[in-house]
Amino acid sequence: MKIALIADIHGNLPAMEAVLRDIETQGVNRIICLGDMVGKGPKSRAAIDLCRQNCDEIVIGNWEHGLFRDFARLTGGDTRDISERARWFMREIGEERMEYVGALPHSTEFAFGGKLVRLFHAHPLNFNRYFPNSPLEQRMELFGSAESSEEKRAADVAVYADIHTPYIQTLSERRLVNIGSVGNPLDIPRASYVVVEDGGEETDIQLVRVDYDIDRAVELAWQCQTPDLEGYITELRTAKYFRRG
Numbered sequence: 001m002k003i004a005l006i007a008d009i010h011g012n013l014p015a016m017e018a019v020l021r022d023i024e025t026q027g028v029n030r031i032i033c034l035g036d037m038v039g040k041g042p043k044s045r046a047a048i049d050l051c052r053q054n055c056d057e058i059v060i061g062n063w064e065h066g067l068f069r070d071f072a073r074l075t076g077g078d079t080r081d082i083s084e085r086a087r088w089f090m091r092e093i094g095e096e097r098m099e100y101v102g103a104l105p106h107s108t109e110f111a112f113g114g115k116l117v118r119l120f121h122a123h124p125l126n127f128n129r130y131f132p133n134s135p136l137e138q139r140m141e142l143f144g145s146a147e148s149s150e151e152k153r154a155a156d157v158a159v160y161a162d163i164h165t166p167y168i169q170t171l172s173e174r175r176l177v178n179i180g181s182v183g184n185p186l187d188i189p190r191a192s193y194v195v196v197e198d199g200g201e202e203t204d205i206q207l208v209r210v211d212y213d214i215d216r217a218v219e220l221a222w223q224c225q226t227p228d229l230e231g232y233i234t235e236l237r238t239a240k241y242f243r244r245g
């Protein structure tokens with residue numbers, strides 16, 4: 001069994017298309033998306049549609065969670081403090097897809113041999129953000145069970161996304177994996193995804209990087225006048241996080 005893991009597409013269609021083409025060459029059995037299909041980039045709606053067409057499972061990211069919270073307030077008539085930026089993305093996504101992303105599960109899991117692999121966007125219980133150099137006790141939290149977990153034991157392999165920077169660490173014989181970002185990588189400007197394969201005793205984990213047409217992604221962002229355009233384009237080109245002023 002071979003499974004491709006993608007996340008943080010953030011409405012970047014050229015990156016998503018390049019990754020799907022690459023995944024096709026890998027002969028995988030399943031594709032799982034770890035959230036943040038939407039936001040930041042210009043094509044959230046199309047990113048949702050491509051994920052729905054291609055992924056066997058999708059878990060919710062902090063962007064879907066945050067936008068859906070605003071969407072639920074708006075539809076309930078509470079318009080206070082909902083940013084123009086959030087409204088822009090909600091308009092682009094549309095109601096049917098907002099309802100869909102708001103109902104996505106927080107986590108999923110599967111077993112390879114006897115090894116429990118648990119997957120979520122940022123943290124099994126919430127959207128706390130942990131980095132490879134976060135305190136060890138924080139990183140160890142990531143092996144804990146989620147509310148939706150069928151298995152309550154600690155994961156042997158915990159897989160997350162959120163920080164847009166892929167890495168693998170071995171901690172007390174458990175493995176912590178970050179799969180990086182398809183559409184908004186923040187280490188090098190190449191799309192990132194992961195392939196995991198049932199290797200019997202061990203789970204084989206492959207970090208994959210894919211070149212994509214960044215000029216086209218920039219062009220689409222210009223055409224759509226994406227919110228925070230300058231920062232977004234800087235991030236696409238440099239893979240350095242751009243703090244909004």
Ligand SMILES: [Fe+2]
Nearest residue numbers: 008036061162
């Ligand atoms: Fe993200």
